[in-house]
Amino acid sequence: MTVVDPSVSAGLPVELARIFGRRVLVFSPTIRFALGPGDRGLVSEGDRVVPGMPIAERTPDASVVDVGRLTSVQNGKSGAADGRDGAHDESTSAWRDSRFDEAEMRSRILRATTMKAPSGPRPERRRPPSPGKWWMGGDERRGKPAKGKPAIRVGGTLLFETEGRWRAAAGERHEVVESPVAGVVVSARNAVEVTIQAVGAAMPGAIAAGEPTRGYLDVPRLTDGELWASALDIGRSGAVVVAGSRLSGQAISRARAMSIRGLIAGSVGEGELRDLEASELRQKASLAPSAPFGLIALDGHSRRPIATPILALLAVLSGREVAIVTDPPLLIFDVAEVPLPELPPDWIRARSGANAGREGRWLRSAGHYRFRGGVYLEAAVVRFVEDTDTTIVPVMDLERFIF
């Protein structure tokens, strides 16, 4: 929460300006991809990224590996006793083969569009060993040749050195993280994070879960603000679907099964979030990777319909590519200009309380008012759209929209 921006509130009655101003759009947000031990960034600060570009590589099953003694690499040649860096390219390509064509194609596109290509790991190889540095190796590198068995290659990041011996967080399996948005890399640190300043506009959400994802925006017809789970069919594969007021566990499961990339709703329960998290963990533990799936709830946990100005905005953007990012919770549209719905300045919505989700117009302040339970709160007189009578509502339960 921040202090009301005077420029935003300018021209509004003082009492109306005291209603929480919900900013519907933010521009060029900075988003973050948290990494952990064993993970590395595939980009570096200042790099430009486009949607789908690999930006990081995770090691889901990282464990502690005794690397042994490492010496500095000099003159671009491997000076390590184990010749580790010589093995680097060879082994790296083993899990990069599947992505080679796609990466090469992206690289060409990048060159064609005069964008700076990601710097990649090559300069890093020339650095002496240090915590966070990418390391590649296998059993034979640690003096344990495995007769008759293919060498197990592991990769990860160095952790620390004691008595001249290094330890690393490394694993056999790796996953590439693709950028869901276009933007510029603000920082990239192995085992810590990759942050990107995204291009375009974004809609802040209250909660996001799953993984950053991208797809075309699908705004189906809602029945009483709800989307039936049966409407999530295979025809919506690859879409980010606006799913109405609340996400059910069934809808989430079905959406994932139908390769839907993401769901947008007014609210999602904590139980459903826990189910999703457990499901994600199971999915990661399996050897068959799936398309990333994310969800975003715009209001919170209790059931509330999506606000009509936001729904109108989403309807206008229907069919365009959007991205869901989880840190912070944002729905990002990489469009230069967002068509904004026109709203009267006194348009308000109840964001909590008995009238949660209802919209209407602010009429006047009601001063301090005694509400149920003998609680005194600052109040406003509002007229909700479907009502002919006015209603007195605590000001703190209301919000107005700022585009």
Next chain:
Amino acid sequence: MSSQPRAFFALDFGSTTTSVSVLGRVGGRWRLVAHTAAPSYFDVDSMLAGLLAGIGATDPEMLTALNSGDEPDIPVLVSTWPRLVARSTPERQIAIVAGSRRQRRRLETAALRAGWDVVAGSADEDDAVVLSRLILSTKTSAVLFGADHVPGGDEKRHLPDLAALVAGATRSRPELTVVLAGGAAVYESQFAALMESRPEVEAVSEPEEEQLENEIDIPAPEPSADEAPPQTKMLARKVAASQESAFANEASFVKGEAPDEDAPAAEASSAEASSAEMLDAEMPDAEVPAAEMPAAGPRESFSIDETEAGRPPAEDSLASEPAPAAADPDPIATHADTRKPATLPLGFQVSDGPAVATHLLLAPDAEAGQLPGDALQEVLEGLRALPNDSRLGVARSIASLAYVLDRTIEVVEVGMQGGLVARSDPFGQGHFTVASSRSCPTDGSFAPSSPSEEVIDGVLAWSTIPLDRHRAMDRLNDLRLTPWGEADGDGAVFRLAAAKAAFGRLIESMPELAARSMPELVVAAGGIFASLPPSVVALALADLVRRPGVCQLTVDQARILGPIGAIEDEDERRQLLANLADDILMPLGALILPAGVKPGRNAGSLRLKAASSVAEIELHPGAIQVVDLPPGRAARADIDFRDSVRLGKRGHHFTVDVGGGLSGLLVDLRDIPMRISDRPDSRRSALDTWQRGMWPEVDE
């Protein structure tokens, strides 16, 4: 402005609520003139303007007097009156690594009590990847690596690897602060090399500095326990004596004689000048040792009226004299922005500025201190909190208040980013010393982030509305997202349950409290209590302070204890609190809580003798009974129990002095500890019965 303002604003910027108060010199002493609170997204200046407009509409003469007799111009007053500011420190996460589980738990306890959000691991439980993950998480802002002063066998062998691991992780995240506690300090050399290669600590930008200087006198780091003035009356006398001599030197300055013209204007707003202004305000009392100023009233009742009534009103003559030129705003600053007058300096030396920015700290081990872990807790608090942190400010104010009132005080503050439970006991000959202890865990928040199952259990245990676990969790998470939302009706009932659950967690975080006697004064603080009806808050306190005895219940309605705690000088703080204690603590009532009441139809009787009335009630075991006793009234309660009970001491007949309050006198004859059925329905029914007795409006 040509004269020293006779009023200032006290601002508490909480994470959810902004509280603003106007304090002014009225009738020769500082008084709380007006206060209000609003969600933190409200514009502060408009809140202040509204508050002043309210004073002007109610009592225009007072507003004029507060403005030194000048015609008040509210926008000018808003921008020029000094501000005493306290802020909630945002949640910060610390990663604890230790060689053994035993050590990890000790370190965890100290860090939790210091208000950190803790993630922890130990080498005998977790591997290096898990430990690294804790440190490398971008949520983590500090690392605590600790061992016993002489590391035990269970942890010793792990320490070299752990030191290397922490040093390695800090190379990936050079912004981390590393705390080496106890025996871990021997690995300092591994980190010292890292620190040399680090970039300089970011300095506060100039505009921020200007803003800070406009709000306060001199940004100064929070004093550590060693630097803080000792809380003893003996030493206070010495301080007072030295101040008197300093005062003699400054007397000409205080009385309006022109200061050295060569002295820069900035010096005029220095701490010494500010102190002089404060001494000026208290000059009639200057002859009396500061410690003896607030004469303690009867210890059995809370009667600040008596203490203040006994004192002659401070002379106001000096205050009406032309203010010292030293207090004039910096002319350079005034010229720099003619549209907005500069804020006048405050009459106190105040803590403010950014949190301590350091990268390597050596700390005592987790067993050091008066109570085990106290010393480490102190270090970690200093590292976590802003110098003017409102939560620690409340604890400091309570310690000062305990001295001023000569009473044992406990405070429970429940906020959004955490909570606080603190106790201050005056002790020793003449009660010249105040012993304080506190705990401010993050899970003392009424709506902790990522609530655990235990948190949900706690909320459900106090809820009087039927909720399933998922629904309770959703509501608690929504409460965190919109803390001011749904504050009425069922929402208020749920907030009360959340506040009580947080209260319970706070009590659990300070287990030594269970062995202490019932305090004479209990203070509830925090926005969630301020928004609930007083009788309900009194019931919540009675529900959770389950120790036999008699105490006075109050609430810090204006949320002013935090800002006052930002005053660095202990003596100044005590003097201000001596003036304000009557105003800032809203009396809820007195609580009589006997232990050992046996079940039955009749537990005895109570006869309450007030100045003009006598009330007599029959006491019923298992009930909480209320006797009307308005605020400001004192009375004597004669209690006859049928069986022997404990009420301080064991006996049948007791006579206690009690003070009134908004809820009256509460006689709580429920069990200690409170025994309620574990079955949800029965428990809810019992809680509901007690609650409806105190909160009839809930059915509206």
